[in-house]
Amino acid sequence: MRNRKKGYGCPEGCPVEGTLDVIGGKWKGVILYYLLDGKKRFNEFRKLMPGITQRMLTLQLRELEEDGIVHREVYPETPPRVEYSLTEFGRTLEPIISLMSEWGERYKEFLKENKPKTKAN
Template structure:
């Protein structure tokens, strides 16, 4: 018997079902540019526990967003990378990053007060704000 099809109210809900939560988008963001080992992901995400990182990586792998590569070496080596399917989220992750920086700047005035960086250049930020239709309130 097939499991029931999950019903969503919108595409946003479906997207958040796969990448939502505190850690998944951050993990995916760190995998955009290169393969990463478990401990490297742990260092890049200092507030995540070992157990939670393991769980999130397994879920991302199960959903087909990342690939896990086990190397038959001593000591064992495992690397994670975005799958071809997961690479479809790069634009979403970029948008999250751009929107978040614009939001932090709007709220705090100075991005460096709330973000560790790297930041968008002034040109990139202006281009994003005009092209993405961010509303200045």
Template sequence: MSLPRAKLTKNFPGCPVEATLSFLDGKWKGVILFHLMDETLRFNELRRKLPAITQRMLTKQLRELEESGLVSRTVFAVVPPRVEYALTALGDTLRPVIEALAVWGEQNVFCYPDGRRLRDVAAEQDLAAGATVEA
């Protein structure tokens, strides 16, 4: 199998960060990879873990991850058909990247019912110390 090709823009041709992010672009790819880090999953198991994704979008994202060589798709010849998705060896090399994103999110992002917001750690420390916040 040949190595996957990055989708590069004209801004920074050849930039390793841009090239790497091109394989993770889209709202769902990183989250799909996160869930596949621990176990092989069937399509509907992934859908249950990602309730906000549509079936069409999950199919599209899985196909792109498979085409890039990050995810493998195994079809079992049974009735009804069974398909499982797993990280490939190449996909598993992204484990430290995905784990680092998870840690950063835990430390810097609050999830509110009306959306996500970055934490202002300095402001939180000031509040904890008794300082007032100016609007």
């Protein structure tokens, strides 16, 4: 496990802090969401997530791999092929990621229905 900075405001050992420490951030949840459908290659992620840089994608995948959430499989062929998948333990995040997806859809609807009214000048 990486040497992480603490400080979400939870007492020492708070399980929510631990979860956010592993899956928090702008891209990890999205990576995990796409891995729920199965293995992905690096360039597949780049197509699915055009806003992420190559460096950031590499960093996020490495951290998820270090945390035992993502498995990186390198195939001994030319050119080399690398696939990423969820580990068995990573699969335990499926209900969380699915609920986050459902909540995100509801939130988009909420925003549509509650747009602030602007005054015409």
